[in-house]
Amino acid sequence: MAESKTPLLDQLETGPWPSFVTEIKRMAPTKPTAQDLLGQLEVSYEEKKGHWKHGGIVGVMGYGGGVIGRYTDLPEQFPNVAEFHTVRLNQPSGWFYTTEALRTVCDIWEKYGSGLTNLHGSTGDIVLLGTKTEYLQTLFDEYSDKGFDLGGSGSDLRTPSCCCGMARCEFACIDAMDICHNLTNEYQDELHRPMWPYKFKIKIAGCPNDCVASIARSDFSIQGTWRDELRIDQEAVREYVNNGFDIQELVIDRCPTGCLEWDGNELKLDAPECVRCMHCINKMPKALRPGLDKGATILIGGKATILQSAFLGWVIVPFMKMEAPYQEVKDLLEKIWEWWDEEGKVRERVGETICRLGMRHFLRAVDLEPIPQMVYRPRANPYFFWWPEEVK
Amino acid sequence: MAKTDIGPPYYGDMLPPIIKENYGKWKYHEILKPGVLVHVSESGAELYTVRVGSPRLISIYFIRDICEIADKYCDGYLRFTSRNNIEFLLSNKDNIEPLIAEVKAKGLPVGGTGNSITNMVHTQGWVHCHTPATDASGIVKAVMDELFEYFETMKLPAKMRISLACCLNMCGAVHCSDIAILGIHRKAPVINHENLKNFCEIPTVIASCPTAAIRPNPKLKSVEIKEERCMYCGNCYTMCPSIQIIDPENDAISIWVGGKVSNARSTPMFSRLAIPYLPNNPPRWPEVVDAVKKLVELWAANAKQGERMGEWIERIGWEKFFQLAELPFTDKHIDDFTYAVTTFRSTTQFKW
Ligand code: HEM
Numbered sequence: 001m002a003e004s005k006t007p008l009l010d011q012l013e014t015g016p017w018p019s020f021v022t023e024i025k026r027m028a029p030t031k032p033t034a035q036d037l038l039g040q041l042e043v044s045y046e047e048k049k050g051h052w053k054h055g056g057i058v059g060v061m062g063y064g065g066g067v068i069g070r071y072t073d074l075p076e077q078f079p080n081v082a083e084f085h086t087v088r089l090n091q092p093s094g095w096f097y098t099t100e101a102l103r104t105v106c107d108i109w110e111k112y113g114s115g116l117t118n119l120h121g122s123t124g125d126i127v128l129l130g131t132k133t134e135y136l137q138t139l140f141d142e143y144s145d146k147g148f149d150l151g152g153s154g155s156d157l158r159t160p161s162c163c164c165g166m167a168r169c170e171f172a173c174i175d176a177m178d179i180c181h182n183l184t185n186e187y188q189d190e191l192h193r194p195m196w197p198y199k200f201k202i203k204i205a206g207c208p209n210d211c212v213a214s215i216a217r218s219d220f221s222i223q224g225t226w227r228d229e230l231r232i233d234q235e236a237v238r239e240y241v242n243n244g245f246d247i248q249e250l251v252i253d254r255c256p257t258g259c260l261e262w263d264g265n266e267l268k269l270d271a272p273e274c275v276r277c278m279h280c281i282n283k284m285p286k287a288l289r290p291g292l293d294k295g296a297t298i299l300i301g302g303k304a305t306i307l308q309s310a311f312l313g314w315v316i317v318p319f320m321k322m323e324a325p326y327q328e329v330k331d332l333l334e335k336i337w338e339w340w341d342e343e344g345k346v347r348e349r350v351g352e353t354i355c356r357l358g359m360r361h362f363l364r365a366v367d368l369e370p371i372p373q374m375v376y377r378p379r380a381n382p383y384f385f386w387w388p389e390e391v392k
Numbered sequence: 393m394a395k396t397d398i399g400p401p402y403y404g405d406m407l408p409p410i411i412k413e414n415y416g417k418w419k420y421h422e423i424l425k426p427g428v429l430v431h432v433s434e435s436g437a438e439l440y441t442v443r444v445g446s447p448r449l450i451s452i453y454f455i456r457d458i459c460e461i462a463d464k465y466c467d468g469y470l471r472f473t474s475r476n477n478i479e480f481l482l483s484n485k486d487n488i489e490p491l492i493a494e495v496k497a498k499g500l501p502v503g504g505t506g507n508s509i510t511n512m513v514h515t516q517g518w519v520h521c522h523t524p525a526t527d528a529s530g531i532v533k534a535v536m537d538e539l540f541e542y543f544e545t546m547k548l549p550a551k552m553r554i555s556l557a558c559c560l561n562m563c564g565a566v567h568c569s570d571i572a573i574l575g576i577h578r579k580a581p582v583i584n585h586e587n588l589k590n591f592c593e594i595p596t597v598i599a600s601c602p603t604a605a606i607r608p609n610p611k612l613k614s615v616e617i618k619e620e621r622c623m624y625c626g627n628c629y630t631m632c633p634s635i636q637i638i639d640p641e642n643d644a645i646s647i648w649v650g651g652k653v654s655n656a657r658s659t660p661m662f663s664r665l666a667i668p669y670l671p672n673n674p675p676r677w678p679e680v681v682d683a684v685k686k687l688v689e690l691w692a693a694n695a696k697q698g699e700r701m702g703e704w705i706e707r708i709g710w711e712k713f714f715q716l717a718e719l720p721f722t723d724k725h726i727d728d729f730t731y732a733v734t735t736f737r738s739t740t741q742f743k744w
Pocket residue numbers: 055068088120121122123124125127151159217304306516520521522523561562563564565630
């Protein structure tokens with residue numbers, strides 16, 4: 001038997017978790033690109049450093065984003081990955097597929113690419129790893145014929161993503177998948193033609209559990225919620241308790257506002273105190289449900305550390321009804337983009353622009369009234385500003 | 393000419409009939425066993441889900457394999473989760489066990505539901521990015537191998553989300569995870585003055601630095617870096633390839649704990665620095681795997697039922713956490729960036 005050329009990577013084929021090395025190896029016999037990727041990766045493992053150069057500008061006609069250029073810095077050794085570009089395809093809402101659709105993705109990628117993919121990228125797209133510049137246009141044309149479009153990259157709207165919402169979750173207070181689809185289609189130009197200071201991400205979660213991490217991972221987070229009282233099925237609560245569920249320890253004591261009470265027979269809710277955290281509902285999904293007056297809380301500014309610091313999104317609209325065609329949210333988005341495009345510096349996320357210029361400027365620009373729900377507590381420092389019209 | 397701007401495929405075309413019929417009508421769900429969910433509709437319809445781990449970086453052959461399984465047992469429908477798991481959607485209960493048997497025969501694990509460690513969100517690493525301080529897929533594989541039993545069972549006190557990003561760009565947005573593994577650089581970048589002149593725009597490079605560590609070097613028609621100001625974020629490198637930050641000798645891994653995104657019980661929290669340095673040791677990163685496992689097990693042994701890692705630490709206090717975890721507290725743990733002062737203690741209340 002020939003000696004393995006990738007002794008380090010081979011060690012990642014042992015162990016119970018499925019191995020990405022095995023996946024690359026599966027493509028290697030038919031795809032020289034996968035073979036060279038493996039070879040280059042082994043070099044990275046030996047040297048503890050990456051071997052990809054900065055991406056150049058590559059793309060398809062009519063688009064500014066969606067493809068990320070990738071070139072090896074070891075082209076003599078690994079000529080088949082001299083060009084190894086990433087293509088982002090816009091995924092269907094909620095990452096639901098028919099096998100037919102997935103096979104279409106595979107068949108086209110088999111012809112033009114390495115056969116390797118990420119399902120999915122952390123923004124949400126179908127990420128196709130590794131193709132040559134000469135194939136990009138043909139590949140895009142074929143995908144487009146089959147109903148797939150590119151996602152975003154560069155300083156533009158990134159592919160919006162959402163949880164499975166009403167398709168498979170009883171907690172969904174808004175139609176996350178429809179909102180995602182609708183907004184993505186409305187903003188095709190913003191998605192495909194970089195035009196802003198930097199990237200802008202939208203994620204939609206059906207409820208405050210936020211299974212898609214929208215508060216941390218998107219500049220504009222839409223989270224379903226409700227305004228009236230959560231609904232209680234007392235009979236079902238008793239059933240939980242009779243089955244040995246420790247309601248006191250697991251639910252009552254853990255309610256963050258202490259607004260639940262269990263008298264041995266009935267679950268009482270001090271509704272105005274409830275902050276709709278979902279905890280009790282998560283614990284007793286058969287007995288408790290969100291209220292009926294449903295909508296979304298909207299938060300702005302979430303992002304990872306680069307550059308000024310990591311932010312969690314900040315509440316700007318505590319409650320907005322969410323009904324197709326979602327005009328209210330679109331009006332808000334457009335006002336935000338207009339302000340940020342005008343005021344933002346290059347590579348400044350919208351949250352950073354807000355920090356630099358002050359939330360009051362942002363709120364005024366997008367026509368939102370300041371309200372206590374926007375802050376944990378008011379300011380302690382006395383250096384506050386007046387608008388010119390407020391003083392003589 | 394192909395059509396542009398057609399948008400994503402319509403999700404409605406991807407849904408199994410049972411979901412179309414019960415869209416928005418789901419009443420409750422139960423976890424039947426680890427990895428298996430049932431959702432029950434107002435109409436009485438029952439949808440079963442089997443959640444299966446994947447390595448995220450997968451071949452088209454892998455996709456075709458899972459399509460075959462979905463054709464056989466799920467009428468040709470399946471989905472992926474926000475953490476790269478596969479979910480097989482079944483309307484026929486009798487298909488659950490045969491499907492699980494087939495999935496397991498392919499070497500894929502079933503689990504990731506409820507109080508488990510589900511699949512790790514991660515980034516590209518040495519496989520496909522130009523700025524990594526470490527690999528991504530390899531560490532994830534090593535960590536998940538070690539924590540495998542927690543994927544397949546639900547015996548932890550609460551959910552545990554582990555994420556990894558291979559550099560401070562944090563494509564995986566790991567900054568709000570119960571445990572985050574983050575690749576770091578530890579030295580100021582090295583400038584190739586000859587190339588910089590030709591390839592990079594000097595004002596852009598200067599503007600890219602968040603700490604104003606970069607200033608012009610008119611003599612060389614290049615820039616220079618005030619090393620004591622550099623915090624190794626790599627942003628200048630992203631803007632200009634002639635400023636090289638990758639350094640195999642010094643690149644390393646840091647570990648962060650206690651973050652979460654959900655609003656359940658406590659409010660969303662950032663992850664906080666626990667271990668500033670662990671060596672980059674491919675192919676299996678034993679120090680990282682060991683540290684993560686210890687943290688998981690320390691939390692599991694001490695947290696109350698239902699308490700996420702961050703909730704547990706906030707309850708006992710960070711000073712206690714460092715004691716229990718037997719981790720040294722150093723100057724690295726005290727913030728000195730933009731909002732540092734918000735983390736300094738301003739009370740006489742603390743623990744020994
Ligand atoms: C050229 C180098 C880079 C590569 C190869 C890269 C790769 C990726 C990939 C594959 C994704 C997932 C994309 C998707 O799902 O569509 C992603 C997302 C992301 N990238 Fe990068 N990235 C790069 C540079 C950067 C930079 C410079 C930043 C920040 C300054 C950054 C921050 C992020 C963030 C925050 C996300 C999304 C996280 C989330 O949605 O949770 N990346 N990146």
